[in-house]
Amino acid sequence: MAEAVSIRGVARVFSGQGSQVPVLRGVDLEATPGEFVAVLGASGCGKSTLLRLVAGLDSPTAGEIKIGGRTVIDCDPRCAMVFQEPRLLPWKNIAQNVALGARGVPDAETPAAMLERVGLAGNERAWPYQLSGGMAQRVGLARAFVRKPAVLLLDEPFAALDAFTRLQMGDLLRETCRDRSRTVLLVTHDVDEALRLADRIVLLGGKPASISAEYATAGHDPSRLRAEILGRFGLKEVA
Amino acid sequence: MAGGQSPPRLAPPRVRLPVSGIGAIRSLIVPLLILALWQLAVNQGVYSRSQLPPPLDVIAAGRELQDIGLLVPNVLASVERVSIGWGVGSAVAIILGLAVGFSRPIEGLLGPTLNALRAVPSLAWVPLFVLWLGIGEAPKLTLIALGAFFPVYTNLVSGVRQIDRKLIEVGRAYGLRGWSLTWEILVPAAFPSLATGLRLGLAQAWLFLVAAELIAASRGLGFLLIDGQNSGRADIILLSIMLLALLGKGTDWLLARGERRLLRWSDTFRGTA
Numbered sequence: 001m002a003e004a005v006s007i008r009g010v011a012r013v014f015s016g017q018g019s020q021v022p023v024l025r026g027v028d029l030e031a032t033p034g035e036f037v038a039v040l041g042a043s044g045c046g047k048s049t050l051l052r053l054v055a056g057l058d059s060p061t062a063g064e065i066k067i068g069g070r071t072v073i074d075c076d077p078r079c080a081m082v083f084q085e086p087r088l089l090p091w092k093n094i095a096q097n098v099a100l101g102a103r104g105v106p107d108a109e110t111p112a113a114m115l116e117r118v119g120l121a122g123n124e125r126a127w128p129y130q131l132s133g134g135m136a137q138r139v140g141l142a143r144a145f146v147r148k149p150a151v152l153l154l155d156e157p158f159a160a161l162d163a164f165t166r167l168q169m170g171d172l173l174r175e176t177c178r179d180r181s182r183t184v185l186l187v188t189h190d191v192d193e194a195l196r197l198a199d200r201i202v203l204l205g206g207k208p209a210s211i212s213a214e215y216a217t218a219g220h221d222p223s224r225l226r227a228e229i230l231g232r233f234g235l236k237e238v239a
Numbered sequence: 240m241a242g243g244q245s246p247p248r249l250a251p252p253r254v255r256l257p258v259s260g261i262g263a264i265r266s267l268i269v270p271l272l273i274l275a276l277w278q279l280a281v282n283q284g285v286y287s288r289s290q291l292p293p294p295l296d297v298i299a300a301g302r303e304l305q306d307i308g309l310l311v312p313n314v315l316a317s318v319e320r321v322s323i324g325w326g327v328g329s330a331v332a333i334i335l336g337l338a339v340g341f342s343r344p345i346e347g348l349l350g351p352t353l354n355a356l357r358a359v360p361s362l363a364w365v366p367l368f369v370l371w372l373g374i375g376e377a378p379k380l381t382l383i384a385l386g387a388f389f390p391v392y393t394n395l396v397s398g399v400r401q402i403d404r405k406l407i408e409v410g411r412a413y414g415l416r417g418w419s420l421t422w423e424i425l426v427p428a429a430f431p432s433l434a435t436g437l438r439l440g441l442a443q444a445w446l447f448l449v450a451a452e453l454i455a456a457s458r459g460l461g462f463l464l465i466d467g468q469n470s471g472r473a474d475i476i477l478l479s480i481m482l483l484a485l486l487g488k489g490t491d492w493l494l495a496r497g498e499r500r501l502l503r504w505s506d507t508f509r510g511t512a
Contacts (some may be wrong), residue, residue, distance in 0.1 A: 026259070027438075055412055057408060057411065057412060070477070075411045075412055075414065077414055079412075080413075081412045081414075083405070083409070085405070086405065087405055087408075087409045089406060089409065089410075089423075090504050090505065090506070091427040091428070091505075092504075093432070093504075100409075100413050100415075100423075101413060103413060103414055103415075104414055108310075121416045127503070127504045127506075128504070129504070129505075129506030
């Protein structure tokens with residue numbers, strides 16, 4: 001079951017040797033259950049940091065993050081994360097990697113069934129090193145999907161893929177999320193990807209970063225929305 | 240609902256074992272060359288025949304020992320000592336290596352001491368072991384275990400410290416904690432280093448076996464060496480050396496086989512064909 005995500009007044013300051021680097025400040029974001037929200041921002045603006053905070057892989061310096069009304073304190077079992085790189089465990093075969101996602105999920109699909117859904121049927125026993133980048137990222141998605149997460153967290157999952165594979169994976173993701181059985185936070189720097197996939201687009205910017213604008217995609221002309229968002233980043237659309 | 244058509248099935252991974260037809264022949268070239276040179280040196284009379292017996296005499300010496308029932312028991316005695324010593328030394332090294340590798344407080348507590356002990360040439364302990372443990376099996380096994388310990392320990396600690404943090408994060412993100420995290424992420428990730436350590440440790444164990452048996456023993460290959468020296472039997476000395484070479488190589492081959500099987504997931508350079 002999808003759960004609401006509530007991010008309130010979140011700040012994250014990284015402290016290194018003697019220096020303090022504020023990355024996020026006063027981030028507020030609410031996602032309703034089943035909503036697909038894209039967090040759009042330039043490289044290095046703190047998008048991934050925000051996602052890691054939601055996953056409970058890191059804790060905010062200030063503010064609070066709740067999933068379904070409960071505060072996130074440690075790695076949250078209701079989340080499943082897809083990273084920028086596939087991050088498959090090299091010593092587990094493909095099926096075992098997917099099975100990691102199914103851990104502790106009572107009625108999880110079998111790895112074989114899950115792999116078939118992402119177009120990798122018959123490769124259960126292959127090792128990660130034998131896969132292409134696109135195939136490996138499909139396994140990464142399968143590992144997250146099989147978890148039936150209340151909240152799916154996607155950290156630029158398609159950034160390293162070629163344009164064609166990226167479109168394929170986008171379709172796969174949209175298909176899978178169509179039934180609204182999970183809330184999705186997608187972090188990306190790709191405006192078109194955000195427009196194609198998300199119900200709502202929020203812009204993360206500034207130093208330290210906070211939410212600077214948000215747009216609902218439903219009922220809007222994508223190309224006008226695109227021009228407007230690009231304008232926000234100081235870019236003019238090339239005709 | 241798959242996105243696009245299925246990518247092609249991948250061929251199932253294959254395990255290639257090191258010894259195969261041509262490889263076996265190639266590996267025998269140098270030993271055969273050495274045998275030929277040896278025979279040549281004998282024919283040229285570089286040393287007297289009792290100092291440097293021809294290869295066939297060495298085999299005859301082996302048969303002679305076999306006939307009086309001294310070959311197999313001595314070999315078995317050494318194999319047993321190495322197995323026990325290496326097993327115990329490696330087991331302790333794995334426990335301490337994991338602990339020191341994973342936990343910085345434990346590293347702070349034990350690391351410096353262990354590194355200082357490592358700096359002591361292990362043979363320096365012999366007099367103390369003899370004083371404390373006598374001249375029975377105990378000091379020998381202790382010495383062999385000590386010899387096996389450090390390569391395993393050192394490699395494992397550095398292996399644990401080289402684990403990709405991102406993979407640990409994957410484990411945490413997917414709900415692994417404590418033991419399950421150790422078992423499923425940390426141990427397999429550090430396994431390549433552990434395997435290297437175990438093989439180096441085994442080589443050290445054979446080294447320390449001979450040291451231990453040379454000091455005081457009534458059986459074993461080291462005993463045969465000393466016995467050959469005392470009775471002026473170069474053939475027995477050479478036989479013992481060749482047996483040590485065969486046993487050392489054989490046990491290492493077994494470990495290498497196991498290592499290959501367990502590491503068939505790894506995508507490392509294996510040399511050009």
